Every structure is written in structure tokens, then in C-alpha cells.
Amino acid sequence: MLVLKSWDTNLRSREKKTLWSFLFLYACLVLISLFFVAFLYYDLQRELFLQHQKEALSNLTNEQITRLKTLHVNFDKERFYPRDERFNSAIYDSALHEIFSTLNSKNVNLYDDIYIKDHKIYYIKELESYYLGARYIALEVPEPAHWDKKIYRTLFLYGGIIFALTVLIGYFLLKLLLRPMRDAITLLDRFIKDTTHELNTPVNTILSNIEMIDPTQLDPALLKKINRITIASKTISNLYDDLTYLILSHHLSSHDETVDLKLLLEERLEYFSLLCESKKIRVSSCLEENVVLSIDRKKITKLLDNILSNAVKYNTVGGSIHVELHDGLIQISDSGRGMDASKTKHAFERYVRFDRSVGGFGIGLSIVAAIAKEYGLFVDIESKRDEGTKVSLSWKK
Amino acid sequence: MEKIVGFLLICIVCVSARESTYERHCVPCHKELPVKIDKFFYRYVLKYSSETEVKHAMMHYLKNPTKESSIISDGLINRFGVKKKTMLSDDALSEALDTYWETYKVFNKLK
Numbered sequence: 240m241l242v243l244k245s246w247d248t249n250l251r252s253r254e255k256k257t258l259w260s261f262l263f264l265y266a267c268l269v270l271i272s273l274f275f276v277a278f279l280y281y282d283l284q285r286e287l288f289l290q291h292q293k294e295a296l297s298n299l300t301n302e303q304i305t306r307l308k309t310l311h312v313n314f315d316k317e318r319f320y321p322r323d324e325r326f327n328s329a330i331y332d333s334a335l336h337e338i339f340s341t342l343n344s345k346n347v348n349l350y351d352d353i354y355i356k357d358h359k360i361y362y363i364k365e366l367e368s369y370y371l372g373a374r375y376i377a378l379e380v381p382e383p384a385h386w387d388k389k390i391y392r393t394l395f396l397y398g399g400i401i402f403a404l405t406v407l408i409g410y411f412l413l414k415l416l417l418r419p420m421r422d423a424i425t426l427l428d429r430f431i432k433d434t435t436h437e438l439n440t441p442v443n444t445i446l447s448n449i450e451m452i453d454p455t456q457l458d459p460a461l462l463k464k465i466n467r468i469t470i471a472s473k474t475i476s477n478l479y480d481d482l483t484y485l486i487l488s489h490h491l492s493s494h495d496e497t498v499d500l501k502l503l504l505e506e507r508l509e510y511f512s513l514l515c516e517s518k519k520i521r522v523s524s525c526l527e528e529n530v531v532l533s534i535d536r537k538k539i540t541k542l543l544d545n546i547l548s549n550a551v552k553y554n555t556v557g558g559s560i561h562v563e564l565h566d567g568l569i570q571i572s573d574s575g576r577g578m579d580a581s582k583t584k585h586a587f588e589r590y591v592r593f594d595r596s597v598g599g600f601g602i603g604l605s606i607v608a609a610i611a612k613e614y615g616l617f618v619d620i621e622s623k624r625d626e627g628t629k630v631s632l633s634w635k636k
Numbered sequence: 637m638e639k640i641v642g643f644l645l646i647c648i649v650c651v652s653a654r655e656s657t658y659e660r661h662c663v664p665c666h667k668e669l670p671v672k673i674d675k676f677f678y679r680y681v682l683k684y685s686s687e688t689e690v691k692h693a694m695m696h697y698l699k700n701p702t703k704e705s706s707i708i709s710d711g712l713i714n715r716f717g718v719k720k721k722t723m724l725s726d727d728a729l730s731e732a733l734d735t736y737w738e739t740y741k742v743f744n745k746l747k
Binding site: 311314315318319320332333334336338339368369370371372373374 | 672674678681682683684685686687688689690742743745746747
């Protein structure tokens with residue numbers, strides 16, 4: 240039942256991840272659209288504001304033009320440019336050369352009639368009569384403080400409400416769209432989980448019953464058949480273990496203990512002995528005493544089983560397996576078919592298989608890599624086609 | 637006596653040579669008018685604005701003076717008539733207009 244629960248959690252967390260990814264993208268799109276609309280709204284409001292300002296500035300400009308007219312008439316007596324505390328101004332001839340200016344800015348866009356720059360409003364007007372040679376007059380007034388505060392408030396308020404509503408609608412729509420798919424996946428997963436779970440009981444029953452049979456009481460032909468059943472059951476049992484590990488790998492808590500590797504290796508070699516015998520594989524070992532590792536027993540067993548299982552599976556009939564144990568190093572080499580040296584770096588990837596002549600899903604070495612990564616172990620594969628493979632597992636002493 | 641007359645003649649030639657085309661050919665005639673020469677300048681500025689356009693309009697008028705192309709009021713034209721076509725060369729006219737512009741331009745004169 241633990242398997243079922245964890246599988247469910249896995250599915251939900253994946254669905255949640257998809258949901259969040261979608262919502263993030265959806266929110267980004269909504270935000271971009273809202274920013275575009277907000278920009279248009281702001282621009283419109285700014286134009287309206289400037290239109291209001293234009294009327295007042297036009298009146299001020301007319302006042303200044305009247306003063307320029309007076310100065311033009313009396314230019315032989317008076318040379319003082321008319322100033323007003325309400326605004327700064329400048330005059331330009333038809334070639335856009337500045338005749339005189341009291342503006343703070345030197346760069347005035349005479350092609351625009353009104354605009355805001357550096358918190359100042361600039362108003363440009365073309366004169367009908369060019370007093371003092373001035374064809375254009377520019378007025379500069381300070382931008383009213385916080386004139387756009389109300390616009391920003393409106394934008395944030397309505398933008399926020401629209402954004403929240405759109406995201407909420409998106410969330411419910413996605414839930415609605417995902418429901419049939421979710422139901423189908425849940426059904427399929429439940430089926431796989433139940434099948435996997437139900438596999439364990441019969442396999443264990445077969446194996447425990449075979450263990451109860453006394454081989455000495457059997458005639459050689461029956462013993463041979465029983466051995467075949469044992470091998471097949473162990474293969475299914477290994478597959479079950481791998482599937483369970485894949486399902487639970489992220490949720491299983493480790494129970495680390497000091498494991499005597501010599502004892503464990505001997506135990507695992509014994510476990511695979513029948514399988515080796517069936518393929519007439521010679522097994523030799525050189526195991527040092529007192530080599531220990533602080534690790535979860537189930538995980539190191541899984542790791543070694545996968546390497547040994549590969550050594551048997553991809554070995555030739557009548558081949559050999561040699562296991563060595565030293566302080567900080569386990570080496571398992573076989574005289575099997577091997578693989579191209581260039582492919583060894585991809586051997587740890589899940590579902591990658593280089594030899595399809597034997598059964599398997601390509602998950603064994605990916606489990607080895609996951610366990611090794613968890614405990615900081617280094618796995619190295621050396622392989623030559625038609626010569627064999629050597630897997631080295633090392634760790635810092 | 638002859639030496640003195642000769643010296644005076646040379647002095648007169650030298651002084652007149654140092655006077656610009658504008659001073660020799662424009663100012664004397666305008667002095668006789670009741671409207672000062674600067675008023676004509678500001679009338680041109682009022683209508684044409686920039687240096688290039690003012691000079692171009694003046695040049696055009698001086699070479700082909702007509703009642704229609706004149707910028708002065710009808711009253712003054714009726715009283716003094718349209719001026720005669722200039723006898724100056726284009727270069728001399730340009731030089732005179734340059735001096736006229738520099739003398740009365742608004743640029744750098746406002747405070």
C-alpha cells in the first residue's frame with residue numbers, strides 16, 4: 240500500500256508542477272497584454288492632460304507674442320527680452336536657429352506642438368508675423384506634481400482585479416481541461432501499481448516454497464526444472480525491486496548502517512549462483528576482509544545486484560565473472576559481449592539499452608547511478624566490444 | 637600747390653576705398669528718406685524671419701524692384717516711388733547685404 244500512496248503523491252506533484260508552469264506562462268501572457276492595454280490607456284490620459292494644458296499655455300504664448308511685438312517695434316530703443324515668472328520661453332527663426340532663450344533645456348523639439356520632457360511641459364507655437372525674426376516660440380512650464388498619480392492608481396486597481404480574475408479563470412479552465420486526462424492517467428497508474436504490487440506476493444511465494452524443497456530428495460531432471468523456476472522467479476523479483484525503487488526512490492528514507500561488504504558480496508554471489516550455473520559462468524572473487532561502508536543495506540544490495548545481474552545477463556555461455564573488493568574499491572568484471580567505449584557515458588541514462596538480445600528496460604544502471612550519487616560513490620565503466628566490461632565502484636576512505 | 641592737391645586726392649581715394657559697399661551705395665540714399673534704414677530691415681525680418689530668406693528677398697527686390705515685391709507701405713511707395721534697379725554686381729550686392737544683416741540682426745543683441 241505504501242507503493243500506491245507514493246505513486247499517487249508523485250502524480251499529484253507532477254500535475255501540480257504542470258499546473259504551476261502553465262499558470263506562470265498564462266500569467267506572463269496576461270501581464271504582457273495588460274501592460275500593452277495599460278500603456279495605451281496611459282498614453283490616452285496623457286494626451287487628454289496635455290490637451291487641457293494646451294489651452295492655458297496658448298493664452299500665455301499670446302501674451303508673450305504681444306510683448307515680442309512691442310519689443311519688435313521699439314527694438315532701436317529697447318533690447319530687453321520679455322520675461323514672465325510663470326514660464327520660460329525661447330524664440331527661433333524659420334531656419335530653427337535660436338534667437339533668444341530663457342529655457343532650461345537647449346534641445347527643444349519644434350516639430351511637436353506640446354510634449355513633456357524632464358518634468359517640464361513644452362508648448363511650441365508658430366507665429367503669424369515673425370516679430371524679431373521669430374517664427375517659432377517655445378514655452379516651458381513645470382509639469383504639475385503627481386498629475387499622473389490618479390492614472391497609476393486606476394491602472395493598478397483595475398489591472399490587479401483583471402489580472403487576478405483572468406488567472407483564476409485560467410486555473411479553473413485548466414483544471415477542467417485536464418480532468419479527462421487526469422482520470423485516464425490515474426486509471427492507468429492504478430492498474431500498473433496494483434499489478435506491480437500483486438506481483439510481489441506470488442513471486443515471494445514461489446521463491447520461499449522452492450527454498451523449502453530439499454534438492455537432495457529430487458532426481459536430477461526435476462532439480463534442473465526447479466532451478467530454472469528459481470532463476471525465473473529471481474529475475475521477476477529483481478524486476479519488481481527495480482520498479483519499486485523507481486516508484487519510491489524520492490520518498491524512501493535511508494536507514495544507514497555499517498555494512499560488511501565482503502559478507503554482502505558473498506551473499507549476493509550466492510544469490511546469483513544458480514543464474515551463473517545456468518549459463519556455465521565461472522565466478523571468481525578476491526575479497527578483502529573488514530571493508531565496511533556506512534550505507535542503507537537495501538540500497539547497496541540493489542546497486543550490487545544490478546551490476547552483477549548485468550554481468551550475468553550480458554555474459555557469454557561459459558564466460559567468467561571476477562569480483563574484487565579492496566578498501567575503497569569494488570570491481571566487477573565480466574567476459575561478456577561488452578560495448579563500444581564511446582557508449583559507456585550514456586550507459587547510466589534511464590531506458591538506454593545497447594543490447595536488445597536480452598530482456599530488460601534499461602533502468603538498472605540508472606538506479607546504480609542514482610544510489611551512487613546519493614552516497615557520493617564513484618562509478619566507472621570500462622568496456623571493450625567482445626572482450627568484456629569492468630565496473631568499478633570507488634569511494635573516499 | 638600741385639603736390640598738396642595730389643596728396644588730398646590720394647587721401648580722398650584711400651578713405652573712400654576703406655568704406656564698404658553698403659556705406660557707399662545704400663546708406664547715402666536712405667539718409668534722405670524719412671524712414672530710417674533699420675525700419676526696412678525689421679520689416680524684412682518680420683516677413684521672412686531667417687538670415688537666408690531675408691537676404692534672398694532683399695536681393696530679389698534690389699535686382700527687380702516692383703511695387704508688388706516691396707515690403708514698405710503703399711503710402712511710402714506713393715510718396716517716394718519704387719527704387720531704381722541696382723547697378724551693383726551680385727558679389728557687391730551680397731557684400732552690402734551681409735553688412736546690412738550684421739549691422740541690424742537681432743541675434744546676440746537681446747538681453
